[in-house]
Amino acid sequence: MGINTKVNIAGVELKNPITVASGTFGSGMEYDEFVDLNRLGAVTTKGVANVPWPGNPTPRVAETYGGMMNAIGLQNPGIDVFAKRDIPFLRTKDTKIIVNVCGKSTEDYIEVVERLADEDVDLLEINVSCPNVKEGGIAFGQDPKALYDITKAIKAKAKQPVIMKLSPNVTDITIMAKAACEAGADALSLINTITGMKIDVNRRTFAVANKTAGVSGPAIHPIAVRMVYQVANAVDVPIIGMGGVMNAEDALELIMAGASAVAVGTANFNNPYATIEIIDGIEKYMIDNNISDINELIGCVK
Numbered sequence: 001m002g003i004n005t006k007v008n009i010a011g012v013e014l015k016n017p018i019t020v021a022s023g024t025f026g027s028g029m030e031y032d033e034f035v036d037l038n039r040l041g042a043v044t045t046k047g048v049a050n051v052p053w054p055g056n057p058t059p060r061v062a063e064t065y066g067g068m069m070n071a072i073g074l075q076n077p078g079i080d081v082f083a084k085r086d087i088p089f090l091r092t093k094d095t096k097i098i099v100n101v102c103g104k105s106t107e108d109y110i111e112v113v114e115r116l117a118d119e120d121v122d123l124l125e126i127n128v129s130c131p132n133v134k135e136g137g138i139a140f141g142q143d144p145k146a147l148y149d150i151t152k153a154i155k156a157k158a159k160q161p162v163i164m165k166l167s168p169n170v171t172d173i174t175i176m177a178k179a180a181c182e183a184g185a186d187a188l189s190l191i192n193t194i195t196g197m198k199i200d201v202n203r204r205t206f207a208v209a210n211k212t213a214g215v216s217g218p219a220i221h222p223i224a225v226r227m228v229y230q231v232a233n234a235v236d237v238p239i240i241g242m243g244g245v246m247n248a249e250d251a252l253e254l255i256m257a258g259a260s261a262v263a264v265g266t267a268n269f270n271n272p273y274a275t276i277e278i279i280d281g282i283e284k285y286m287i288d289n290n291i292s293d294i295n296e297l298i299g300c301v302k
């Protein structure tokens, strides 16, 4: 049986719904020898800012039940290095490029978005939801008015479709989703990490130097499924779902809850082949269940 796995995110066609979650895959260079990047629907890059960011003091990561915690603080080499090094590398691959953008102020975000206007990238994912940077980031992601304003400002300058990445660290994620969409967001991605804390009882201090850290991995998966479902039923734009996706079944859950595409994050750290196994697993599920088009599954659970 011929099956269609192509999905559409804001006018951009992905050969299949699987991408990687920002910050867990670099720009794919480190994974190139394990993963055939040509098989991915898209590569989503680590967050890139207008200037290089050193990130937070170490330790920056810790293990926890069913996942991990991180407070990397969006360390990145800045847009100049990224444009020269990462974009040309990714362009040698037959996959779509989603550039994740971070900033501390509206001006920072705009500078990166304007720089990317002339670059051959397919989609912009705007990280307004990082819990680990004190200025910017989360401030935009937790206040609907601030989210509306920054989305509007970015949309006025962006040449590529804009995906706003939402924070789960809010009471009602549909309020944030609606604010982003009213301001013109072309798509949404969710969820970013959930703020947590771990104490190292032997050192009698915080396990992660930032004190708080973002929890990711299987522990947050049911929350991601719930939030994708809520957002899919509140707005009309495509959703990239993520949060603790370890296998094809987890990815299919997010698709059935309403995600048009799914990003694999923490799973890459303990199984570099996770993305490929998930793509193969979705194809097998479709064949076994006589599903000829993946689009039939998007939001099929009401």
Ligand SMILES: Cc1cc2nc3c(=O)[nH]c(=O)nc-3n(C[C@H](O)[C@H](O)[C@H](O)COP(=O)(O)O)c2cc1C
Pocket: 021, 022, 023, 024, 046, 047, 070, 072, 074, 100, 127, 130, 165, 191, 192, 193, 215, 216, 217, 218, 220, 242, 243, 244, 245, 263, 264, 265, 266, 267
């Ligand atoms: C080490 C690490 C770094 C991350 N860096 C970013 C980032 O730069 N930008 C961003 O939007 N999200 C970042 N995230 C969040 C992930 O993209 C994703 O939203 C989250 O981890 C949930 O997915 P997962 O449970 O599959 O990892 C990072 C997550 C981890 C674990």
